[in-house]
Amino acid sequence: MQKYLTDNKDRFLNELLDLLRIPSVSADSKFKEDTRRAAEFVRQSIEDAGADWVKIFETPGHPIVYGEKIVNPAAPTVLIYGHYDVQPADPYELWDSPPFEPVIKNERIYARGACDDKGQFYMHIKALEMMISTKSLPCNVKIMIEGEEEVGSDHLGEFVKAHRDMLACDTILISDTSIIANDVPSIEVGLRGLTYLEVEVIGANRDLHSGVYGGAVANPINVLCEMIASLHDENGHITIPGFYDNVEELTADERTAMNEAPFDLEEYKQDLLIEDVKGEAGYTTIERTSIRPTLDVNGIWGGYIGEGAKTVLPSKAYAKISMRLVPNQTDKEIEEKFTKHFLSIAPPSVKVSVKPHHGGLPYVNPTDSIEYEAASLAMEESFGKKPIPTRGGGSIPIVALFEQELGRKSILMGFGLDIDALHSPNESYGLFNYYKGIETIPLFFKHYAALKKEE
Amino acid sequence: MQKYLTDNKDRFLNELLDLLRIPSVSADSKFKEDTRRAAEFVRQSIEDAGADWVKIFETPGHPIVYGEKIVNPAAPTVLIYGHYDVQPADPYELWDSPPFEPVIKNERIYARGACDDKGQFYMHIKALEMMISTKSLPCNVKIMIEGEEEVGSDHLGEFVKAHRDMLACDTILISDTSIIANDVPSIEVGLRGLTYLEVEVIGANRDLHSGVYGGAVANPINVLCEMIASLHDENGHITIPGFYDNVEELTADERTAMNEAPFDLEEYKQDLLIEDVKGEAGYTTIERTSIRPTLDVNGIWGGYIGEGAKTVLPSKAYAKISMRLVPNQTDKEIEEKFTKHFLSIAPPSVKVSVKPHHGGLPYVNPTDSIEYEAASLAMEESFGKKPIPTRGGGSIPIVALFEQELGRKSILMGFGLDIDALHSPNESYGLFNYYKGIETIPLFFKHYAALKKEE
Numbered sequence: 001m002q003k004y005l006t007d008n009k010d011r012f013l014n015e016l017l018d019l020l021r022i023p024s025v026s027a028d029s030k031f032k033e034d035t036r037r038a039a040e041f042v043r044q045s046i047e048d049a050g051a052d053w054v055k056i057f058e059t060p061g062h063p064i065v066y067g068e069k070i071v072n073p074a075a076p077t078v079l080i081y082g083h084y085d086v087q088p089a090d091p092y093e094l095w096d097s098p099p100f101e102p103v104i105k106n107e108r109i110y111a112r113g114a115c116d117d118k119g120q121f122y123m124h125i126k127a128l129e130m131m132i133s134t135k136s137l138p139c140n141v142k143i144m145i146e147g148e149e150e151v152g153s154d155h156l157g158e159f160v161k162a163h164r165d166m167l168a169c170d171t172i173l174i175s176d177t178s179i180i181a182n183d184v185p186s187i188e189v190g191l192r193g194l195t196y197l198e199v200e201v202i203g204a205n206r207d208l209h210s211g212v213y214g215g216a217v218a219n220p221i222n223v224l225c226e227m228i229a230s231l232h233d234e235n236g237h238i239t240i241p242g243f244y245d246n247v248e249e250l251t252a253d254e255r256t257a258m259n260e261a262p263f264d265l266e267e268y269k270q271d272l273l274i275e276d277v278k279g280e281a282g283y284t285t286i287e288r289t290s291i292r293p294t295l296d297v298n299g300i301w302g303g304y305i306g307e308g309a310k311t312v313l314p315s316k317a318y319a320k321i322s323m324r325l326v327p328n329q330t331d332k333e334i335e336e337k338f339t340k341h342f343l344s345i346a347p348p349s350v351k352v353s354v355k356p357h358h359g360g361l362p363y364v365n366p367t368d369s370i371e372y373e374a375a376s377l378a379m380e381e382s383f384g385k386k387p388i389p390t391r392g393g394g395s396i397p398i399v400a401l402f403e404q405e406l407g408r409k410s411i412l413m414g415f416g417l418d419i420d421a422l423h424s425p426n427e428s429y430g431l432f433n434y435y436k437g438i439e440t441i442p443l444f445f446k447h448y449a450a451l452k453k454e455e
Numbered sequence: 456m457q458k459y460l461t462d463n464k465d466r467f468l469n470e471l472l473d474l475l476r477i478p479s480v481s482a483d484s485k486f487k488e489d490t491r492r493a494a495e496f497v498r499q500s501i502e503d504a505g506a507d508w509v510k511i512f513e514t515p516g517h518p519i520v521y522g523e524k525i526v527n528p529a530a531p532t533v534l535i536y537g538h539y540d541v542q543p544a545d546p547y548e549l550w551d552s553p554p555f556e557p558v559i560k561n562e563r564i565y566a567r568g569a570c571d572d573k574g575q576f577y578m579h580i581k582a583l584e585m586m587i588s589t590k591s592l593p594c595n596v597k598i599m600i601e602g603e604e605e606v607g608s609d610h611l612g613e614f615v616k617a618h619r620d621m622l623a624c625d626t627i628l629i630s631d632t633s634i635i636a637n638d639v640p641s642i643e644v645g646l647r648g649l650t651y652l653e654v655e656v657i658g659a660n661r662d663l664h665s666g667v668y669g670g671a672v673a674n675p676i677n678v679l680c681e682m683i684a685s686l687h688d689e690n691g692h693i694t695i696p697g698f699y700d701n702v703e704e705l706t707a708d709e710r711t712a713m714n715e716a717p718f719d720l721e722e723y724k725q726d727l728l729i730e731d732v733k734g735e736a737g738y739t740t741i742e743r744t745s746i747r748p749t750l751d752v753n754g755i756w757g758g759y760i761g762e763g764a765k766t767v768l769p770s771k772a773y774a775k776i777s778m779r780l781v782p783n784q785t786d787k788e789i790e791e792k793f794t795k796h797f798l799s800i801a802p803p804s805v806k807v808s809v810k811p812h813h814g815g816l817p818y819v820n821p822t823d824s825i826e827y828e829a830a831s832l833a834m835e836e837s838f839g840k841k842p843i844p845t846r847g848g849g850s851i852p853i854v855a856l857f858e859q860e861l862g863r864k865s866i867l868m869g870f871g872l873d874i875d876a877l878h879s880p881n882e883s884y885g886l887f888n889y890y891k892g893i894e895t896i897p898l899f900f901k902h903y904a905a906l907k908k909e910e
Contacts, residue, residue, distance in 0.1 A: 029762065215747055312878050312879070351730075423662065
């Protein structure tokens with residue numbers, strides 16, 4: 001199998017580059033056609049890999065690509081999940097090279113989606129091709145690649161509910177996460193949930209002259225700033241009533257273990273060019289980004305933002321606000337608590353509305369599961385080192401949904417790195433990581449099949 | 456003279472509409488050529504009115520148009536000031552008709568600049584034409600129309616300094632303010648000053664994934680909101696140290712007199728569609744918009760502001776912030792105090808910079824001056840009612856500069872109304888006001904010349 005990989009290295013890379021050239025930005029309707037082209041590309045790739053059948057399933061949003069390879073009804077079945085949609089690429093001017101014209105520099109692929117998630121899910125299609133071509137596929141494989149992960153997987157839930165039998169499996173394998181370093185493999189056993197909302201603050205019924213009305217009429221920008229500022233106290237705690245009610249508190253031992261993961265605060269600050277970190281008092285950076293919930297403004301706008309100066313007292317101001325959740329918070333619960341609180345702190349001089357965007361539940365996978373053991377053995381074999389279990393700060397809402405609808409745990413065997421700049425300009429993915437993933441995935445199938453036999 | 460006005464009513468209006476069709480937005484460089492066309496239009500109009508000579512003076516920014524009509528070296532000289540540049544028209548989508556395609560609806564002219572200041576300074580050119588054509592100009596007239604008032608008159612200061620002799624005059628007449636109502640004429644004797652700045656807050660060196668870094672790395676939007684929120688206390692007082700040091704406190708009598716001006720809070724709220732006003736505790740709406748300094752955010756932006764949701768932890772956030780000043784604050788003093796304070800409250804986790812845009816000094820003109828008396832008599836004659844002295848909230852920085860450089864007071868005989876929506880979508884100017892201005896201005900010259908004789 002290693003030989004097959006070596007012989008096809010260049011083709012495996014070029015195919016990924018072709019996929020990265022398609023600007024499948026799910027959040028922006030002007031890329032609707034491109035997103036569909038990406039789905040077609042994925043369908044063709046799965047077919048070429050040797051699947052029994054592949055199909056593009058329509059949804060009210062972007063389509064879902066699904067395919068199967070059933071080698072033996074008695075063998076365990078692994079469902080592979082990934083997403084072909086990507087984050088918006090703006091601000092474009094901050095990219096060193098165009099986001100949808102991939103380039104290879106110092107052994108890295110630079111392009112939007114290089115790691116998240118095109119580079120990672122495509123490893124599975126290539127691994128599948130290898131295993132089928134070399135007649136060494138020990139499990140049945142089902143593969144589902146969606147196009148709305150970056151906008152909250154709005155229609156995947158209904159799809160999974162409607163196709164429970166088709167998707168029936170023993171576990172779900174997902175590569176959409178990171179390892180600590182190329183010489184420090186790790187597996188994410190926890191993910192944060194997400195509640196994402198957009199708020200609108202309206203003052204007067206029209207933009208006003210700041211000289212004629214300033215000081216007497218509420219300025220929606222100032223009010224929005226005051227409301228947002230009040231959402232954290234001086235210790236960085238979130239002030240929304242009941243926000244922490246269901247937060248799972250880890251034991252001292254669990255926290256100690258977690259903080260033993262390799263982490264250098266100075267390097268961290270150096271990489272980001274910051275003088276200091278900022279977060280909830282009483283918790284380390286590792287804890288702040290994994291076991292603690294957060295609240296961040298992802299975007300804000302209002303008034304005159306053009307060149308020069310305009311002395312306007314604007315009528316409206318907006319913000320996109322998201323909260324990362326931890327067990328056992330739920331996105332619905334937090335959405336309700338945020339909305340109730342935010343409306344309650346609005347002064348009578350303005351009108352405030354809150355529009356929910358999307359959300360997802362937090363998730364934790366035990367390290368004593370068969371899928372974890374298989375992933376751990378596979379990585380140990382390919383990296384030559386036993387991986388460390390970590391809890392990530394990101395969210396893959398679908399994982400909680402799988403557990404709920406399919407009754408199966410997901411194993412998050414990702415191969416990215418912190419430096420990949422996901423969601424940022426100059427996103428990249430290491431060639432080492434791409435090929436290491438293609439090498440490791442078949443080992444997961446091997447160990448998983450073996451462990452299931454022993455069950 | 457009244458006959459001349461009646462005979463030429465339609466032409467006077469059509470000429471103004473032609474001027475309003477030129478998008479002379481000084482803040483935005485993409486309108487540079489249009490702004491120059493407006494200057495040329497003004498030059499031609501002054502020439503056609505019968506001036507001895509007119510010239511376009513170049514500046515590092517937009518040009519200044521200047522012309523003269525000297526009838527008698529012994530007669531008093533009045534300098535007319537106005538500006539042909541206008542505020543940006545965005546948001547365009549909120550206009551009922553295109554901002555630079557003027558339309559007449561219910562006796563009002565709708566267009567950007569209809570009132571501020573094209574409609575108002577053009578009245579002077581038409582009044583000048585009337586007085587010259589009817590051989591009834593009792594004073595020497597100098598007229599200076601600039602193109603950078605909406606961006607802080609950056610180059611007018613140097614120009615005035617460099618042309619003190621050319622601009623020598625007995626008083627300066629300006630129409631760039633409002634009256635209380637068409638049946639309640641008024642004259643502004645006070646103007647607020649202005650300090651306008653732009654602030655930048657930088658967190659990490661790149662946009663980050665809000666899941667991977669959220670909660671540990673400072674979010675520049677959240678930080679900016681906290682910094683802005685902290686600039687006012689719970690009573691609406693501005694918290695910048697020393698901000699109120701030089702604020703002139705009016706006597707109880709002065710405040711009582713000022714609050715006797717016709718004002719209906721319910722109408723005011725109804726017009727703006729707001730449940731409540733918001734401002735500094737202990738002061739009325741009239742006081743908050745005239746004798747008290749203010750701080751407003753005129754624009755804010757950062758992060759993802761496109762369609763849909765992006766879970767980004769942005770690298771940068773920006774805001775445009777302006778402060779209205781009252782006697783005896785100075786724009787430089789407040790610029791320094793704001794900058795010093797704003798930098799001092801920045802947490803170590805971010806980098807903050809403050810860039811000054813422009814400013815202007817506050818101004819007050821005594822009601823016992825000859826020019827005030829002349830304006831009062833002129834309005835009383837044309838409106839049939841003695842005007843009320845008021846203090847406006849807006850700023851005309853140039854007025855303080857005139858006093859400093861030319862040693863002369865300005866008289867603010869404006870004809871606008873609060874409903875004109877200056878700086879807002881659907882700016883308009885009443886036909887009544889336009890013609891009433893053209894009718895009143897010659898009366899000012901008549902009374903001013905007479906009063907100067909009596910001196």
